[in-house]
Amino acid sequence: MTTPATLSYAIELDRQDTLAHFRERFVIDDPDLIYMDGNSLGRLPRATEQLATELVRQQWGARLIRGWGESWFSAPERIGAKIAQLIGAEPDEVIMTDSTSVALFKLIVAALRAQQGRNRILSDDMNFPSDLYIIQGIIELLDKGHRLEVVPSPDGIHGPAAEIRAHLDEQTALLTLSHAAFKSGYVYAMKEMTEAAHAVGALVLWDLSHAVGAMPIQVREANVDLAVGCTYKYLNGGPGSPAFLYIRRDLQERLNNPITGWMGQRNLFDFSLDYQPAEGIRHFITSSPPIISLSLVEPGVDLLLEAGMEKLRAKSLQQSAYLLELWRQELEPLGFSLKSPLDEKYRGSHISLGHPEALRIDQALIHEFNVIPDFRAPDNIRLGLTPLYTSFRDIYHTVMRLKQIVVEKVYENYSLEAPIIT
Numbered sequence: 001m002t003t004p005a006t007l008s009y010a011i012e013l014d015r016q017d018t019l020a021h022f023r024e025r026f027v028i029d030d031p032d033l034i035y036m037d038g039n040s041l042g043r044l045p046r047a048t049e050q051l052a053t054e055l056v057r058q059q060w061g062a063r064l065i066r067g068w069g070e071s072w073f074s075a076p077e078r079i080g081a082k083i084a085q086l087i088g089a090e091p092d093e094v095i096m097t098d099s100t101s102v103a104l105f106k107l108i109v110a111a112l113r114a115q116q117g118r119n120r121i122l123s124d125d126m127n128f129p130s131d132l133y134i135i136q137g138i139i140e141l142l143d144k145g146h147r148l149e150v151v152p153s154p155d156g157i158h159g160p161a162a163e164i165r166a167h168l169d170e171q172t173a174l175l176t177l178s179h180a181a182f183k184s185g186y187v188y189a190m191k192e193m194t195e196a197a198h199a200v201g202a203l204v205l206w207d208l209s210h211a212v213g214a215m216p217i218q219v220r221e222a223n224v225d226l227a228v229g230c231t232y233k234y235l236n237g238g239p240g241s242p243a244f245l246y247i248r249r250d251l252q253e254r255l256n257n258p259i260t261g262w263m264g265q266r267n268l269f270d271f272s273l274d275y276q277p278a279e280g281i282r283h284f285i286t287s288s289p290p291i292i293s294l295s296l297v298e299p300g301v302d303l304l305l306e307a308g309m310e311k312l313r314a315k316s317l318q319q320s321a322y323l324l325e326l327w328r329q330e331l332e333p334l335g336f337s338l339k340s341p342l343d344e345k346y347r348g349s350h351i352s353l354g355h356p357e358a359l360r361i362d363q364a365l366i367h368e369f370n371v372i373p374d375f376r377a378p379d380n381i382r383l384g385l386t387p388l389y390t391s392f393r394d395i396y397h398t399v400m401r402l403k404q405i406v407v408e409k410v411y412e413n414y415s416l417e418a419p420i421i422t
């Protein structure tokens with residue numbers, strides 16, 4: 001049976017959607033704007049808007065320094081414990097720290113130091129470039145002869161899982177991958193890859209940035225060593241909100257934070273002049289947390305916990321199946337290719353469509369058709385499905401507008417030059 005490419009069918013799907021009411025929990029100024037970029041920057045939850053005022057006016061303005069004892073000092077652990085529920089970790093295995101890249105830096109240095117005598121670091125070419133830059137910088141900094149091996153994807157869509165397994169050996173110190181790839185949305189089988197790395201004695205670090213809040217994750221069950229994740233994408237934490245890091249409990253005392261600062265010091269208010277790491281995961285904090293942006297992460301996480309990751313995943317899969325059906329019927333004949341895995345088992349919650357004119361189509365969508373996707377070079381139009389607020393109508397209109405732009409050659413009015421931010 002084919003999916004009817006009609007607005008009335010999309011409206012019917014929205015009517016049956018038991019999560020549809022979560023959309024009202026977000027600030028939506030322009031009801032006609034179709035936002036398909038929640039995987040780059042999530043929308044603003046209404047509760048976050050309220051909290052922002054309260055934070056600045058009451059907590060900072062009125063409570064002043066007392067705020068530290070009242071809720072700020074424990075915020076990295078409190079919010080970390082909530083994120084732990086989203087990724088299947090124990091509450092004391094996750095803490096909020098710095099940006100994702102800095103959190104990666106800390107964990108990778110710590111992991112390499114714990115793996116003396118092994119000099120290989122394995123990753124793939126689907127990983128987020130910043131992750132690879134951080135590794136390159138660390139290799140230069142440590143100057144211990146580490147080598148980064150970037151295993152290429154066979155097709156730019158699927159991760160090179162088999163090739164990575166073949167590359168793992170007794171020299172491998174660390175395997176680090178994005179759980180969901182930022183371009184294609186490919187998702188690695190976390191447990192199998194982690195087991196394969198452990199079999200040769202390597203540690204594993206997963207970057208969960210494009211997976212957390214998009215699908216259920218079970219780091220404990222997969223026996224993952226280390227992980228980091230971004231909070232401004234599917235967690236709706238706000239622009240530049242701090243990231244979280246996960247360290248399996250038995251590794252927490254074994255690994256040392258390379259950026260030792262007073263907030264990670266044991267009994268910090270003794271102001272001892274010699275560094276002594278705080279117990280548990282807390283010693284991975286370096287300095288005073290960015291309390292305003294850190295605190296604003298919490299309401300977004302609460303929304304995901306309230307909706308439930310299993311239900312959100314079910315809706316995400318239903319929405320991606322719907323989008324793929326419409327792509328097949330309406331867009332494939334116009335030269336749009338699928339740049340994401342077809343098998344939902346290996347797909348996160350965004351779908352990339354390729355087109356030779358992707359950049360200009362993307363510009364037309366944004367400037368004339370009130371749809372915000374994003375563009376990833378060379379020819380990907382990336383559509384983020386964020387089931388807390390994406391509607392089936394959004395998907396229907398996005399596909400129909402993509403079709404119109406190509407059929408009527410609207411993209412020809414746009415420049416071939418990419419803007420600075422895509």
Ligand SMILES: *Cc1c(COP(=O)(O)O)cnc(C)c1O
Pocket residue numbers: 099100101102127128130131178182207209210230243
């Ligand atoms: C978004 C994203 C980041 C973000 O890094 P920041 O240092 O927080 O800017 C890192 N890694 C991956 C895989 C991402 O998708």
